[in-house]
Amino acid sequence: MSAAPGARPPVALYVHVPFCLSVCPYCDFVVVAGSAARGPASRIATFVEALIVELGLRADALDARFGPPGPGRPPLESVYFGGGTPSLLAAGTIGDLLDLVDERFGLAPGAEVTLEANPGTDERGDPRALREAGVTRLSFGAQSLRSAELRALGRRHRPVDVATAVAAARAAGIGSINLDLLYDLPGQSLADWIETLEAALALRPDHLSLYALTLDDPDAEGLTGPTGDHLPVTSGARAWRERARPGQDEDRAAAQYHYAASLLAEDGWHGYEISNWARPGHESRHNLAYWERRPYEAVGPGAHAFDGVVRRWNAARLEDYLGALLPAPGGTPALPPGGQERLDPATAAAEELILGLRTDRGVGREALLGARSGSATLDWALAGGLVEPVTPSDEVAVTARIRLTTRGRLLSNELFSRLL
Numbered sequence: 001m002s003a004a005p006g007a008r009p010p011v012a013l014y015v016h017v018p019f020c021l022s023v024c025p026y027c028d029f030v031v032v033a034g035s036a037a038r039g040p041a042s043r044i045a046t047f048v049e050a051l052i053v054e055l056g057l058r059a060d061a062l063d064a065r066f067g068p069p070g071p072g073r074p075p076l077e078s079v080y081f082g083g084g085t086p087s088l089l090a091a092g093t094i095g096d097l098l099d100l101v102d103e104r105f106g107l108a109p110g111a112e113v114t115l116e117a118n119p120g121t122d123e124r125g126d127p128r129a130l131r132e133a134g135v136t137r138l139s140f141g142a143q144s145l146r147s148a149e150l151r152a153l154g155r156r157h158r159p160v161d162v163a164t165a166v167a168a169a170r171a172a173g174i175g176s177i178n179l180d181l182l183y184d185l186p187g188q189s190l191a192d193w194i195e196t197l198e199a200a201l202a203l204r205p206d207h208l209s210l211y212a213l214t215l216d217d218p219d220a221e222g223l224t225g226p227t228g229d230h231l232p233v234t235s236g237a238r239a240w241r242e243r244a245r246p247g248q249d250e251d252r253a254a255a256q257y258h259y260a261a262s263l264l265a266e267d268g269w270h271g272y273e274i275s276n277w278a279r280p281g282h283e284s285r286h287n288l289a290y291w292e293r294r295p296y297e298a299v300g301p302g303a304h305a306f307d308g309v310v311r312r313w314n315a316a317r318l319e320d321y322l323g324a325l326l327p328a329p330g331g332t333p334a335l336p337p338g339g340q341e342r343l344d345p346a347t348a349a350a351e352e353l354i355l356g357l358r359t360d361r362g363v364g365r366e367a368l369l370g371a372r373s374g375s376a377t378l379d380w381a382l383a384g385g386l387v388e389p390v391t392p393s394d395e396v397a398v399t400a401r402i403r404l405t406t407r408g409r410l411l412s413n414e415l416f417s418r419l420l
């Protein structure tokens with residue numbers, strides 16, 4: 001099979017590990033929990049077996065399209081174990097998977113290898129063993145550093161667990177540590193958010209991802225069918241979200257975002273994407289590949305891949321995933337069910353603009369003017385103080401690159417909808 005025009009081999013690999021000890025009621029990630037995640041009925045070992053088969057099949061397909069890794073095909077620059085809770089996998093398993101990835105896809109020297117971990121005592125894994133297995137970056141799902149908020153979110157860990165997990169990761173020599181935090185929690189005041197932010201900064205992480213809590217309905221969005229990339233929402237989670245929604249507040253969320261952006265800028269952080277801040281040199285190379293629209297491979301239930309032309313995804317349902325890759329004796333392993341879409345050139349260009357505007361590198365003024373209603377959108381964004389030149393001394397009217405201001409980041413959804 002030869003590659004479609006414009007298709008490129010991946011520079012990054014995403015591995016989805018769909019297990020958590022329990023499911024948080026706001027979570028829309030592809031997750032199975034309870035007895036599937038630990039104990040005698042755990043599905044983790046079977047999943048790893050299937051993952052190994054999928055990695056082999058995906059590598060075969062890439063070899064057929066682009067030739068084997070080597071002089072004509074660059075090695076991967078990053079691998080990202082996301083979830084779920086990938087820290088539930090033994091460090092030895094992560095090491096074996098990385099060896100396989102290196103053998104079949106090629107892994108560049110100094111590649112960034114991120115693993116998402118939960119801070120709880122029984123789910124954070126052994127950072128020293130993870131570092132020895134090849135993990136260079138740990139991303140902790142802290143979410144809040146206030147006990148009451150963590151309890152309300154259905155999280156298993158306490159604030160002290162976050163501090164312990166970060167200290168252990170540092171002591172183990174993990175070179176880069178991220179904390180995920182959530183704002184716009186139901187009833188969360190600005191002062192509450194500041195308390196979490198300041199407690200997080202006191203732990204000296206290298207990277208912060210700050211997300212507003214979103215309470216979506218993937219069923220209503222048609223994402224949960226047999227080939228969908230989401231799992232249906234349980235009735236309990238649906239009821240929780242309905243109770244939580246009235247406690248959110250758009251204006252308060254804007255104030256929380258604004259406060260964080262100012263505080264982190266003053267403290268020397270690089271706000272390199274709408275939701276992401278890094279100490280210089282700790283920007284996530286893997287996530288930058290997404291925002292720069294570089295090609296990436298992906299394995300695991302619900303995982304999305306992109307080859308520069310076509311987006312493809314695996315369906316979310318674990319049993320369908322396992323059934324395809326680990327058929328009954330006599331059967332032939334097959335790639336799991338899923339879907340794909342080829343973006344038309346106009347949509348691809350708009351997507352590139354939007355992803356570029358999410359980052360502080362911004363986009364070329366000409367590219368913005370070339371988009372659907374680009375000229376009117378630029379005039380509107382300028383009048384509202386939503387964009388600025390990337391180089392401060394430049395005039396927006398003549399500058400080569402334009403990016404969002406903090407106000408523009410807050411109103412980015414409206415700006416992006418005008419470009420689509």
Ligand code: SF4
Nearest residue numbers: 020023024027083084
């Ligand atoms: S720990 Fe993370 S991935 Fe797991 S259920 Fe909670 S929010 Fe979802």
